[in-house]
Amino acid sequence: MLFNSFEFLLYFPIVTALFFFLPHRFRWQLLLAASCFFYMFFKPEYILILAFTIVVDYYAGILIEEAKTAKQKKYYLLISLIANIGVLAVFKYYNFINENITGVASLFGWKNHIPALTMLLPIGLSFHTFQAMSYTLEISRGNYKAERHFGIYALYVMFYPQLVAGPIERPQNVLHQFHEKKSFDYSRVVDGLRMMLWGMFKKIVIADNLTTYTDGVYNNLHVQTSIAIVVAIFFFAFQIYCDFSAYTDIARGAARVMGYELVKNFNYPFRSRNVTDFWRRWHMSLTTWFNDYLFTPVVISNRGSIKFGIVFALMVTFSLSGLWHGAAWTYVGFGVMHGFATSYEFLTKKWRNRLSKKVNPFIYSRVSQVLTFLFVCYTWIFFRANTMADAFYVLKRIPGFFTEIANWSVTRTKPIFDGSLPKLGLIYCGVFILLLETLHYLDNKYDVFNKLRNQNIVLRWSVYYSLMIIMIFFASSTAHRFIYFQF
Structure with missing residues (x-):
C-alpha cells in the first residue's frame, strides 16, 4: 500500500523538520532517502525499476550532450527512450496487448500461447517515466545541459511530493532548485x-x-x-x-x-x-x-x-x-x-x-x-x-x-x-x-x-x-x- 492522506501528514513534517535542521550539503541526500522510502512503502522491490531508468537516463544525458554527431545524439536518445517506454510497455501494457492478441487470434480459431504476467502496476509509473524522458529530450534539443551530479538527477526523478502523480516537471524548472540553498521563510x-x-x-x-x-x-x-x-x-x-x-x-x-x-x-x-x-x-x-x-x-x-x-x-x-x-x-x-x-x-x-x-x-x-x-x-x-x-x-x-x-x-x-x-x-x-x-x-x-x-x-x-x-x-x-x- 502507499501512504494515505493522513499518513502523509505525519511523514511530511518529519522530513521537513530534518530538512531545515540539516546543512545544505546534506539536504539532497535526505530528500532522496525520503523519496526512496516513500516509494518503497508501496512495494520495495519496485525501486529497482526506478534505479534502472535513472542510471540509463543519467548516462544517456551526458552522452547526448557530448555526442560529436547528430547521428550519435539520436542513438543515445533512442536508447533512453527505449528503456523508459520499454518499462511502461512491460508493466503497464503487456497484459493489455496480450489480451487483444488473444481476442484477434480467437477470431481465426487460433490460440495465443504467450502467458499473461501477474504483477502490480508500479505506482505513478507513467508520471515519473514521462518526467525522465523530458530530461533526455530537452538535452537532445539543446535546451538544457546534462546534470553531472548523479544524486541530484535521481532526486529530480524521485522527488517524493510529486513522485507518484505529478505535476510532470521539466529539468529547466526543477533541477537547478535542488542545487540552491533554501532558507526557512515564514510567509x-x-x-x-x-x-x-x-x-x-x-x-x-x-x-x-x-x-x-x-x-x-x-x-x-x-x-x-x-x-x-x-x-x-x-x-x-x-x-x-x-x-x-x-x-x-x-x-x-x-x-x-x-x-x-x-x-x-x-x-x-x-x-x-x-x-x-x-x-x-x-x-x-x-x-x-x-x-x-x-x-x-x-x-x-x-x-x-x-x-x-x-x-x-x-x-x-x-x-x-x-x-x-x-x-x-x-x-x-x-x-x-x-x-x-x-x-x-x-x-x-x-x-x-x-x-x-x-x-x-x-x-x-x-x-x-x-x-x-x-x-x-x-x-x-x-x-x-x-x-x-x-x-x-x-x-x-x-x-x-x-x-x-x-x-x-x-x-x-x-x-x-x-x-x-x-x-x-x-x-x-x-x-x-x-x-x-x-x-x-x-x-x-x-x-x-x-x-x-x-x-x-x-x-x-x-x-x-x-x-x-x-x-x-x-x-x-x-x-x-x-x-x-x-x-
Missing part, C-alpha cells in the same frame, strides 16, 4: 501549508465523499435508476477534479514549504469555453508534454496539407494520451473523443468566431461553457466505466433520466435512488460542490486565496480552523486512494 511556509490544507479539504471532504457515491453507482449499474446514474456522471466530474487537483495542491504545497516551486497543473478547467481550452487548463503539465514532444513533431513531419497534418497530429496525440491514462479501450475511447472534438474546433474556428460576433458575448460564453462541461462529463463516462459494455450501458440509460423525473414529479412514490446509496452523503456532496464552485468563482474574480494572506490573524485562522473542523466532521468514512496513483 512561504504558510503559503505552502495553506495550499496543502486546501488540497486535503478537497480530497478528504469532497472527492472521497463523491467517490463513495460514484463507486456505488458504477459498480452496481444494473440496479440503479437513470436518475442515480446521471447524478453519478456529474458527480464524477467534480470527484476527479477534486481528487487530482488535491494531490497537485498537496505536492506543490509540500514542495513550497521547503522552498521548491512546482508548476501549476490546473486553472479552473470547468470555466473552459471549448475542449481545446479545457486541455489548456486541465492537467497542464501533461498537455504541454504531449504538445512539445508528440503533437508538434508530428505536425512538423507532415508532408501533406497543413490542415490534414494538424488533425492527424491531434488524433494521434489524444489517442495516445487516452492510452497513457490506462491500458484499456475505455481510456482509448476517452482520448479519441477528445481528438475528434479538438479537430472539429480547429476546422470550424473561423465559423465559430463569426458566430460569436453575432451573439451576445455573455450568452455565447455561458452556453459554450455549459456545452463544454457536458461534453467532458460525457467522455468521462468511458474514463470511469469498468468496461466498454458498462460505458455503453450508461449511455443507453441517460434518456430514461427525463422519463423518471417526469414520472416521479407526478407519483412521488417510487424511490429515485437505490437504497444502498447514502442519502445524507448525497446532500453533503451537493452542498460541497456548490461551496467549491462558489469559492472558485470568488477566487477567479477577486483573487480571494491570495488576499487571504493579507487579512488579520483572526480572520485567517478562522478560515483555517473552519476547514479543519469540516474535515473532521465530514470526512468520508472510507479513505480512497488518489485516482491518478493507478496511472
Whole structure:
C-alpha cells in the first residue's frame, strides 16, 4: 500500500523538520532517502525499476550532450527512450496487448500461447517515466545541459511530493532548485501549508465523499435508476477534479514549504469555453508534454496539407494520451473523443468566431461553457466505466433520466435512488460542490486565496480552523486512494 492522506501528514513534517535542521550539503541526500522510502512503502522491490531508468537516463544525458554527431545524439536518445517506454510497455501494457492478441487470434480459431504476467502496476509509473524522458529530450534539443551530479538527477526523478502523480516537471524548472540553498521563510511556509490544507479539504471532504457515491453507482449499474446514474456522471466530474487537483495542491504545497516551486497543473478547467481550452487548463503539465514532444513533431513531419497534418497530429496525440491514462479501450475511447472534438474546433474556428460576433458575448460564453462541461462529463463516462459494455450501458440509460423525473414529479412514490446509496452523503456532496464552485468563482474574480494572506490573524485562522473542523466532521468514512496513483 502507499501512504494515505493522513499518513502523509505525519511523514511530511518529519522530513521537513530534518530538512531545515540539516546543512545544505546534506539536504539532497535526505530528500532522496525520503523519496526512496516513500516509494518503497508501496512495494520495495519496485525501486529497482526506478534505479534502472535513472542510471540509463543519467548516462544517456551526458552522452547526448557530448555526442560529436547528430547521428550519435539520436542513438543515445533512442536508447533512453527505449528503456523508459520499454518499462511502461512491460508493466503497464503487456497484459493489455496480450489480451487483444488473444481476442484477434480467437477470431481465426487460433490460440495465443504467450502467458499473461501477474504483477502490480508500479505506482505513478507513467508520471515519473514521462518526467525522465523530458530530461533526455530537452538535452537532445539543446535546451538544457546534462546534470553531472548523479544524486541530484535521481532526486529530480524521485522527488517524493510529486513522485507518484505529478505535476510532470521539466529539468529547466526543477533541477537547478535542488542545487540552491533554501532558507526557512515564514510567509512561504504558510503559503505552502495553506495550499496543502486546501488540497486535503478537497480530497478528504469532497472527492472521497463523491467517490463513495460514484463507486456505488458504477459498480452496481444494473440496479440503479437513470436518475442515480446521471447524478453519478456529474458527480464524477467534480470527484476527479477534486481528487487530482488535491494531490497537485498537496505536492506543490509540500514542495513550497521547503522552498521548491512546482508548476501549476490546473486553472479552473470547468470555466473552459471549448475542449481545446479545457486541455489548456486541465492537467497542464501533461498537455504541454504531449504538445512539445508528440503533437508538434508530428505536425512538423507532415508532408501533406497543413490542415490534414494538424488533425492527424491531434488524433494521434489524444489517442495516445487516452492510452497513457490506462491500458484499456475505455481510456482509448476517452482520448479519441477528445481528438475528434479538438479537430472539429480547429476546422470550424473561423465559423465559430463569426458566430460569436453575432451573439451576445455573455450568452455565447455561458452556453459554450455549459456545452463544454457536458461534453467532458460525457467522455468521462468511458474514463470511469469498468468496461466498454458498462460505458455503453450508461449511455443507453441517460434518456430514461427525463422519463423518471417526469414520472416521479407526478407519483412521488417510487424511490429515485437505490437504497444502498447514502442519502445524507448525497446532500453533503451537493452542498460541497456548490461551496467549491462558489469559492472558485470568488477566487477567479477577486483573487480571494491570495488576499487571504493579507487579512488579520483572526480572520485567517478562522478560515483555517473552519476547514479543519469540516474535515473532521465530514470526512468520508472510507479513505480512497488518489485516482491518478493507478496511472
